[in-house]
Amino acid sequence: MKIRKLGLALVILNVSATYxxxxxxxxxxxxxxxxxxxxxxxxxxxxxxxxxxLVDQKKAIIQKQSMGSEEISRKGISNIEQALVKxxxxxxxxxxxxxxxxxxDRYNTLLINGLGSPSNNPFQKIIALKQFPTDVxxxxxxxxxxxxxxxxxxxxxxxxxxxxxxxxxxxxxxxGIGVNTLSTFRNDFKINPNANSIEGYVGLNSRDKxxxxxxxxxxxxxxxxxxxxxxxxxxxxWNVDNIKSLPNTSLGFTTAQxxxxxxxxxLGFLFSLNQGNHYEYKxxxxxxxxxxxxxxxxxxxLNRKEYTYETESSVLLGLGFKNKGTAINLNGFFLQNSENxxxxxLGFRNGETNNQQFIRVNQQDISRFTDLQLxxxxxxxxxxxxxxxxxxxxxxxxxxxxxxxxGQPGEGNDINLSFGGNNxxxxxxxxNGKNYFSAFAEYALNLGEKGDKKDYPxxxxxxxxxxxxVRNTSYRFIYSVLNDPSQSQVTVDRDTPQAIxxxxxxxxxxxxxxxSTSEYKNNLYQFVNAGYLNINxxxxxxxxxxxxxxxxxxxxxxxYKPISVGINDNFDNITKNQYYILPSLSVKRALNEKSNIRFxxxxxxxxxxxxxxxxxxxxxxxxxxxxxxxxxxxxxNYNIDLKYEMxxxxxxxxxxxxxxxxxxxxxxxxxxxxxxxxxxTITFFNAKTATLAGVxxxxxxxxxxxxxxxxxxxxxxxxxxxxxxxxxxxxxxxETDVEANRKRALQGAAPWTVNADLKYEYKNSQNLTKTYSLxxxxxxxxxxxxxxxxxxxxxxxxxHQLDFVYNNQISKNWNVKLTIQNLLNSEYQxxxxxxxxVQVQESSLMMENYKKGxxxxxxxxYTF
Numbered sequence: 001m002k003i004r005k006l007g008l009a010l011v012i013l014n015v016s017a018t019y020x021x022x023x024x025x026x027x028x029x030x031x032x033x034x035x036x037x038x039x040x041x042x043x044x045x046x047x048x049x050x051x052x053x054l055v056d057q058k059k060a061i062i063q064k065q066s067m068g069s070e071e072i073s074r075k076g077i078s079n080i081e082q083a084l085v086k087x088x089x090x091x092x093x094x095x096x097x098x099x100x101x102x103x104x105d106r107y108n109t110l111l112i113n114g115l116g117s118p119s120n121n122p123f124q125k126i127i128a129l130k131q132f133p134t135d136v137x138x139x140x141x142x143x144x145x146x147x148x149x150x151x152x153x154x155x156x157x158x159x160x161x162x163x164x165x166x167x168x169x170x171x172x173x174x175x176g177i178g179v180n181t182l183s184t185f186r187n188d189f190k191i192n193p194n195a196n197s198i199e200g201y202v203g204l205n206s207r208d209k210x211x212x213x214x215x216x217x218x219x220x221x222x223x224x225x226x227x228x229x230x231x232x233x234x235x236x237x238w239n240v241d242n243i244k245s246l247p248n249t250s251l252g253f254t255t256a257q258x259x260x261x262x263x264x265x266x267l268g269f270l271f272s273l274n275q276g277n278h279y280e281y282k283x284x285x286x287x288x289x290x291x292x293x294x295x296x297x298x299x300x301x302l303n304r305k306e307y308t309y310e311t312e313s314s315v316l317l318g319l320g321f322k323n324k325g326t327a328i329n330l331n332g333f334f335l336q337n338s339e340n341x342x343x344x345x346l347g348f349r350n351g352e353t354n355n356q357q358f359i360r361v362n363q364q365d366i367s368r369f370t371d372l373q374l375x376x377x378x379x380x381x382x383x384x385x386x387x388x389x390x391x392x393x394x395x396x397x398x399x400x401x402x403x404x405x406x407g408q409p410g411e412g413n414d415i416n417l418s419f420g421g422n423n424x425x426x427x428x429x430x431x432n433g434k435n436y437f438s439a440f441a442e443y444a445l446n447l448g449e450k451g452d453k454k455d456y457p458x459x460x461x462x463x464x465x466x467x468x469x470v471r472n473t474s475y476r477f478i479y480s481v482l483n484d485p486s487q488s489q490v491t492v493d494r495d496t497p498q499a500i501x502x503x504x505x506x507x508x509x510x511x512x513x514x515x516s517t518s519e520y521k522n523n524l525y526q527f528v529n530a531g532y533l534n535i536n537x538x539x540x541x542x543x544x545x546x547x548x549x550x551x552x553x554x555x556x557x558x559x560y561k562p563i564s565v566g567i568n569d570n571f572d573n574i575t576k577n578q579y580y581i582l583p584s585l586s587v588k589r590a591l592n593e594k595s596n597i598r599f600x601x602x603x604x605x606x607x608x609x610x611x612x613x614x615x616x617x618x619x620x621x622x623x624x625x626x627x628x629x630x631x632x633x634x635x636x637n638y639n640i641d642l643k644y645e646m647x648x649x650x651x652x653x654x655x656x657x658x659x660x661x662x663x664x665x666x667x668x669x670x671x672x673x674x675x676x677x678x679x680x681t682i683t684f685f686n687a688k689t690a691t692l693a694g695v696x697x698x699x700x701x702x703x704x705x706x707x708x709x710x711x712x713x714x715x716x717x718x719x720x721x722x723x724x725x726x727x728x729x730x731x732x733x734x735e736t737d738v739e740a741n742r743k744r745a746l747q748g749a750a751p752w753t754v755n756a757d758l759k760y761e762y763k764n765s766q767n768l769t770k771t772y773s774l775x776x777x778x779x780x781x782x783x784x785x786x787x788x789x790x791x792x793x794x795x796x797x798x799x800h801q802l803d804f805v806y807n808n809q810i811s812k813n814w815n816v817k818l819t820i821q822n823l824l825n826s827e828y829q830x831x832x833x834x835x836x837x838v839q840v841q842e843s844s845l846m847m848e849n850y851k852k853g854x855x856x857x858x859x860x861x862y863t864f
Contacts, residue, residue, distance in 0.1 A: 061544045063145040080129040100156035102722045102750035107156035115391040116438035116467040120367040122610040133274045135254045136316045138164045146602035148532040148548030154604040155637045174861040176250035182853030183281040189245035190307045195340035203338035206366045208235030209400035220516035230511045237498035250276035270318035282306040284850035291789045296840045302347035309340045325379030333371040350678045362403040370394040388441040395433030402427040404621045415494045419510035420482030428476040440465035459536040466529040476516045522560040548584040560615040595646040606635035612684040623679025638662040657696040666690035668747035670786040688729040690746045694722030716757040724749045736787040750779040773805040792833030800826040821855040
């Protein structure tokens with residue numbers, strides 16, 4: 001019987017299929033290969049095993065890396081973000097998502113089963129992947145070079161999550177428990193009373209925090225709440241509970257079943273339910289610097305204590321039908337994240353060194369993400385195939401009733417505060433994406449004759465993909481207004497002030513008023529439609545050439561009201577209708593059966609993160625506000641990659657990848673002086689162009705090459721070293737580096753990253769596996785924000801992450817995982833650079849720092 005390796009076209013068209021393949025390794029070159037007769041396949045190969053994915057990586061024409069369910073399980077990974085940081089050149093940066101090749105989150109795109117996915121957080125480009133449990137993941141694909149069937153928003157990477165397929169029926173229950181050296185069993189852990197309830201555990205406590213009925217659904221009109229309304233119209237007060245923080249817990253159930261229908265058909269069913277909670281405590285500085293005459297000193301000198309109670313919920317339901325060449329899949333996802341946050345600031349702000357203040361923030365960030373998908377593929381015959389898919393997403397994000405109060409510290413837990421003057425501020429931020437639609441369709445044709453080859457020499461694919469994203473935002477403010485100046489001062493316990501606030505309202509001391517500005521509402525529309533053509537030519541077993549072309553139409557409409565106009569004035573409209581012609585080329589040359597050389601070139605674009613162009617000013621209590629730049633343009637990227645890769649065995653590889661990028665209109669975060677002379681403003685500008693060049697080195701090595709006594713050890717390591725340089729635009733001509741006439745790197749680009757993974761694997765007489773892994777991750781010092789007003793840039797310092805993972809398959813049914821995260825307990829730091837144009841008078845350049853502690857987590861799973 002002839003064993004034929006699966007061709008690239010079939011891989012592209014049937015990414016969720018189960019593959020059977022046989023492979024014989026010989027020492028001859030490809031040109032001397034012969035057909036193998038009489039081989040019998042004893043069992044099907046596991047396409048999600050690490051060795052199978054290395055084979056897939058070697059064969060693919062495009063440069064991609066994959067992580068399957070086997071590796072995810074071995075490394076004790078519980079969510080997708082943890083999985084992706086184990087991949088070459090990918091690092092997780094605290095609170096800001098994933099960096100690829102040193103480029104930050106805005107340069108990435110997320111697909112789920114090949115369909116577009118919006119972010120559920122306006123502060124991040126893609127959905128927070130820590131919310132996506134790995135129990136439902138069949139394979140993660142990471143594309144670092146562009147092909148025309150991918151969305152054009154591509155410069156760092158495109159992540160494609162393939163959900164679990166119905167290959168082997170199973171059911172699994174998992175329970176996890178974890179403790180943290182800083183956060184667990186704290187007696188003074190502060191939490192919103194409604195968060196520490198059954199409703200809070202499942203994320204429903206936000207229902208009591210919505211805008212009061214008196215103003216909800218109406219245009220802002222400086223509405224004054226009377227005494228009764230000021231006391232009773234708000235579902236939540238200002239009190240905070242002090243509790244003992246308990247261990248973090250998680251509970252999950254997943255079942256995948258497969259039913260035979262007739263002789264040739266089967267129906268798959270997948271259901272997964274996960275729930276977890278997490279306590280986190282941070283303590284550190286949160287400072288600002290300012291230009292003060294001929295020197296630089298503190299604008300803010302604050303200590304910040306932060307208490308976070310987070311809950312996460314996810315539900316996945318999937319149905320899959322297969323009949324010979326037909327495959328139909330229906331998937332539904334629901335992800336919910338609720339982050340209840342208490343922040344306490346102590347120190348001075350706005351340069352008022354003699355005015356020590358206490359600031360309390362009581363905040364909830366809640367997101368709900370619902371995604372319904374239908375995908376189908378049909379193999380008509382050996383030459384023709386079709387695939388298509390569509391999805392609808394309801395995307396919801398809120399910061400409801402974000403409460404901020406200011407006062408002066410008194411004795412013990414007391415604070416002295418004043419009513420009025422924008423104190424007792426309540427903010428309501430809503431970002432609603434009620435309708436996000438994504439779709440794709442592709443027809444593929446094989447031409448020519450196979451002869452003795454594995455694949456047809458010509459493979460053509462023509463297709464469409466696109467999305468429509470419709471969002472509206474609302475940002476409302478309500479604050480206290482003083483009625484009786486003689487009673488303006490009051491002393492309260494910072495954790496239980498509500499009784500005194502209520503009595504003051506009844507006494508007529510103050511009331512609440514809405515103070516929303518004309519920026520309170522805007523509408524954002526984005527429509528992307530693209531057609532593409534791919535031509536894959538394989539003139540011989542040694543060569544694989546993929547030429548692609550993509551034409552993409554991008555329509556952006558922003559409806560907003562500038563702060564300079566009245567609330568009742570008409571909206572202003574900004575409409576951008578752009579066409580992009582985006583070619584791509586990928587060439588693979590097999591040097592022998594164990595090594596390849598690859599070349600890729602393409603043009604792509606980068607769209608900004610929502611907060612970067614959303615026309616609002618987001619207010620923070622320390623006057624570090626975020627101002628979206630509605631005039632931002634998309635970046636246009638020119639990408640080149642040259643890669644050599646070698647696969648010494650089916651479990652080893654070594655690769656060197658040279659890459660370069662030219663980014664026109666590169667988007668950068670900048671720190672500028674606040675318009676009201678207090679604090680700083682974070683905003684975003686387009687640079688004229690940025691140039692990047694670098695090298696990636698990657699290796700996976702079995703240590704039996706050193707000694708047979710090390711045969712159970714495998715070492716994986718990769719590093720990225722990158723140079724970048726920016727040419728500034730006219731909007732950036734007042735930045736400090738321009739005044740100093742000096743070059744700088746691209747904002748957010750790390751000069752180097754390092755990932756490493758040392759694994760010890762042991763199998764007992766029952767073929768049950770036990771593994772121990774050490775996983776290390778770090779990225780180099782990079783510009784977090786570009787400096788203006790003679791202040792140097794703000795730098796994000798290296799954060800060293802070292803984790804230990806133990807995974808033991810105790811029996812056929814029982815599995816235990818133990819992870820120890822952040823063994824080094826490294827400190828996260830943002831610092832002002834030391835090249836400001838005037839002298840810094842303060843002894844420290846630290847702007848923000850904290851430690852996260854070391855976490856110990858154990859998960860016990862039972863599979864049946």
